[in-house]
Amino acid sequence: MSSVQLSGAGVAAVAFANKGLASTPSTLRVCSSRRSFRSLVVRAATVVTPKYTSLKPLGDRVLVKLSAAEEKTVGGILLPSTAQTKPQGGEVVAVGAGRSIGDQKIEVGVPTGAQVVYSKYAGTEVEFNDAKHLILKEDDIIGILETDDVKDMKPLNDRVLIKVAEAEDKTPGGLILTETTKEKPSIGTVVAVGPGPLDEEGKRQPLSVPTNSTVLYSKYAGSEFKGADGTGYIVLRASDVMAVLS
Numbered sequence: 111m112s113s114v115q116l117s118g119a120g121v122a123a124v125a126f127a128n129k130g131l132a133s134t135p136s137t138l139r140v141c142s143s144r145r146s147f148r149s150l151v152v153r154a155a156t157v158v159t160p161k162y163t164s165l166k167p168l169g170d171r172v173l174v175k176l177s178a179a180e181e182k183t184v185g186g187i188l189l190p191s192t193a194q195t196k197p198q199g200g201e202v203v204a205v206g207a208g209r210s211i212g213d214q215k216i217e218v219g220v221p222t223g224a225q226v227v228y229s230k231y232a233g234t235e236v237e238f239n240d241a242k243h244l245i246l247k248e249d250d251i252i253g254i255l256e257t258d259d260v261k262d263m264k265p266l267n268d269r270v271l272i273k274v275a276e277a278e279d280k281t282p283g284g285l286i287l288t289e290t291t292k293e294k295p296s297i298g299t300v301v302a303v304g305p306g307p308l309d310e311e312g313k314r315q316p317l318s319v320p321t322n323s324t325v326l327y328s329k330y331a332g333s334e335f336k337g338a339d340g341t342g343y344i345v346l347r348a349s350d351v352m353a354v355l356s
Contacts, residue, residue, distance in 0.1 A: 155235035155242060165238050166204060167245055170218055173204040174226060174233075176242045199227040199255070200244070214312030218248050219266065225255045227263075229333070252333055252345050253304075260335040260343050265304040270319050270351060272298035272327065274334075274342035296329045297355065298344065317348045326353045 158165065167173050177200045202224045208217040220226060233246030253263040253271065265271045275297045300321050306314045319325065332346030 155237045158236055158238045162238075165236070165243070165245075167206040169206045170209040170216070170248045171206045171245055172202055172218060172220055172226075172248055172251065174200040174228065174244045174246065175203050176200040176244055198230055199225065201225055203243070205248075211308060211312035212310065216308065216312055220248060220251055220254065227252050227255065227333075259338040261301060261337050261341070263302065263335075263343075263345070265302055265345055267304050268307040268317060268348045269304045269345050270300055270317065270348050271302040272325065272344050272346070273301050274298040274344055275324075296327055297324065298327070299324055301343070303348070319348050319351050320354075324355045325351050326355060327351050 202220055202222050205218040229250045232250035233244040236243045253265040256262050263271055300323050303317045303319055306316045309315050328350040331350035332344045335343040
């Protein structure tokens with residue numbers, strides 16, 4: 111399974127209807143941490159009483175059933191509930207009708223049943239049908255996981271998936287660096303790009319960042335991932351890619 115590090119922010123709203131909503135449990139395991147420091151945010155989930163049997167997102171919002179938090183460390187040590195890593199992924203169980211841009215009606219581009227990862231501080235938590243969910247805007251979804259390996263992630267909108275270059279093991283003077291003193295690289299190879307943002311007419315604008323190119327990106331941008339083989343990846347917006355190296 112992949113290990114995920116994420117960042118972001120968003121706000122969402124919700125409306126209730128009276129029809130049943132079926133969903134299946136997600137098996138995605140996701141963990142997260144920050145590249146840069148932010149103040150601690152504590153949020154309590156909104157509890158939906160059992161008399162409401164359906165929850166229908168509005169507009170371009172998406173309802174995601176959250177993956178279970180990690181109960182053990184990689185080494186097998188049991189974690190107390192206060193120390194368990196908050197998941198940043200889950201399964202899409204309902205989507206809104208979309209939004210309008212000019213005369214164009216834009217449907218939500220994330221299908222139900224998809225396994226997705228999203229920005230860390232996005233959305234509003236909701237406890238519904240005895241399970242934890244999140245309502246968030248479509249743009250707060252980073253990408254769709256088509257397999258258990260992050261290298262196969264499909265980035266959305268204006269986001270880019272980059273394979274991070276390995277950190278230098280030595281200084282220019284030949285001193286060997288430990289893991290804690292290695293400088294995090296901000297150079298990598300573009301693995302996949304999203305379809306691009308929507309313009310004022312609702313048309314996609316293709317990204318100018320080519321796949322397989324080596325790029326320099328903003329050091330504190332994006333969301334970090336670990337692939338199945340331990341390789342580092344990062345997903346960030348195309349505007350955070352500063353230059354193509356050759």
